[in-house]
Amino acid sequence: MTARPANAHQARLLRLLRDGGPNSRARLGDEVDLSRSKLAVEVDRLLETGLVVADGLAASRGGRRSHNIRLAPGLRFLGIDIGATSVDVAVTNAELEILGHLTQPMDVREGPVAVFEEVLTMVGKLRDSGLAEGFDGAGIGVPGPVRFPEGVPVAPPIMPGWDGFPVREALSQELGCPVRVDNDVNLMAMGEQQAGVARSVQDFFCVKIGTGIGCGIVVGGEVHRGTTGSAGDIGHIQVDPEGRRCACGNRGCLEATFSGAALARDAESAARDGRSPELSSRLERAGRLTAADVAGAAAAGDATSLDLIREGGARTGQVIAGLVSFFNPGLVVISGGVTGLGHTLLASIRTQVYRRSLPLATGNLPIVLGELGQAAGVTGATRLISDHLFSPA
Numbered sequence: 001m002t003a004r005p006a007n008a009h010q011a012r013l014l015r016l017l018r019d020g021g022p023n024s025r026a027r028l029g030d031e032v033d034l035s036r037s038k039l040a041v042e043v044d045r046l047l048e049t050g051l052v053v054a055d056g057l058a059a060s061r062g063g064r065r066s067h068n069i070r071l072a073p074g075l076r077f078l079g080i081d082i083g084a085t086s087v088d089v090a091v092t093n094a095e096l097e098i099l100g101h102l103t104q105p106m107d108v109r110e111g112p113v114a115v116f117e118e119v120l121t122m123v124g125k126l127r128d129s130g131l132a133e134g135f136d137g138a139g140i141g142v143p144g145p146v147r148f149p150e151g152v153p154v155a156p157p158i159m160p161g162w163d164g165f166p167v168r169e170a171l172s173q174e175l176g177c178p179v180r181v182d183n184d185v186n187l188m189a190m191g192e193q194q195a196g197v198a199r200s201v202q203d204f205f206c207v208k209i210g211t212g213i214g215c216g217i218v219v220g221g222e223v224h225r226g227t228t229g230s231a232g233d234i235g236h237i238q239v240d241p242e243g244r245r246c247a248c249g250n251r252g253c254l255e256a257t258f259s260g261a262a263l264a265r266d267a268e269s270a271a272r273d274g275r276s277p278e279l280s281s282r283l284e285r286a287g288r289l290t291a292a293d294v295a296g297a298a299a300a301g302d303a304t305s306l307d308l309i310r311e312g313g314a315r316t317g318q319v320i321a322g323l324v325s326f327f328n329p330g331l332v333v334i335s336g337g338v339t340g341l342g343h344t345l346l347a348s349i350r351t352q353v354y355r356r357s358l359p360l361a362t363g364n365l366p367i368v369l370g371e372l373g374q375a376a377g378v379t380g381a382t383r384l385i386s387d388h389l390f391s392p393a
Contacts, residue, residue: 081377189216317352
């Protein structure tokens with residue numbers, strides 16, 4: 001796709017059609033501050049670009065029936081969510097409905113060349129399935145800080161070999177389409193905003209607890225990235241001055257205390273020390289433990305696993321309580337791989353936040369699990385690239 005909206009009015013119309021689906025000229029006119037004649041001019045120009053198409057007659061509102069228009073049904077966006085231990089790739093239509101979604105285990109520490117070989121193999125499978133001949137744009141999330149304008153990771157603690165790698169440029173050449181790159185948790189927040197639990201919320205946090213911990217911050221409906229793109233890096237807030245050494249080099253960070261990796265480490269320690277027969281038997285069978293093992297053991301009533309989850313939730317809740325007091329969001333979403341720990345984790349986080357933050361900030365504050373699971377990141381990635389393409393050239 002080479003066409004872009006020529007002005008802010010056209011960009012607004014495209015985003016309305018993306019988020020609301022096909023609509024009549026009359027109803028679109030109700031949404032944008034344009035006279036009927038000016039609206040007709042802008043819609044006709046969009047029809048000429050091929051970004052939108054006519055879609056039959058709308059329901060009558062009295063008088064002449066208006067025509068429906070919709071985004072071109074052939075538009076295809078690619079969402080790529082690179083996590084610490086897996087890769088998700090999905091293709092969507094222009095309304096960001098997922099048409100195909102693949103997931104594959106992958107260690108981000110293998111480096112950008114190996115990871116992108118796997119990504120391109122997955123993209124090829126989606127293309128060969130007939131879902132897309134090509135792509136109009138791609139959004140990519142990576143599990144580390146990103147200098148957003150250039151699409152380049154900067155000193156990511158859990159991504160050796162990625163510092164300064166030109167992700168956007170490299171993928172744009174391979175895919176032959178525009179590419180945007182962001183931190184993975186920002187994309188999770190955008191995914192929940194687009195199609196999940198945060199659909200009607202303008203100011204919220206999305207806290208990802210996976211291999212690492214991060215926070216997507218949405219202010220007035222837009223992701224807040226900060227001056228250099230590192231906003232929301234809450235995994236490296238110190239919670240214990242005497243705590244364990246973190247991958248970032250500091251001591252006692254939240255991420256070193258409670259994350260998927262930290263939980264697996266502490267579970268293995270408990271298993272070897274004989275504190276949990278359930279974890280010991282799981283370790284013996286598999287040779288290693290994951291956060292999913294802790295979730296399974298907790299579901300089976302294992303007291304040690306429940307304690308590990310509650311302690312980690314309390315640490316995380318302490319940090320979130322400080323953020324809530326500072327920012328006063330309308331919603332806190334808990335997402336990421338560790339959400340398999342479910343309501344034990346959620347209850348522990350809620351207890352800390354409601355206890356430590358002032359009533360004015362928490363009186364009507366929902367703290368909930370994300371709705372989209374593994375689809376959150378790829379959905380947010382396609383929203384990222386569509387926001388870029390549906391903005392004035």
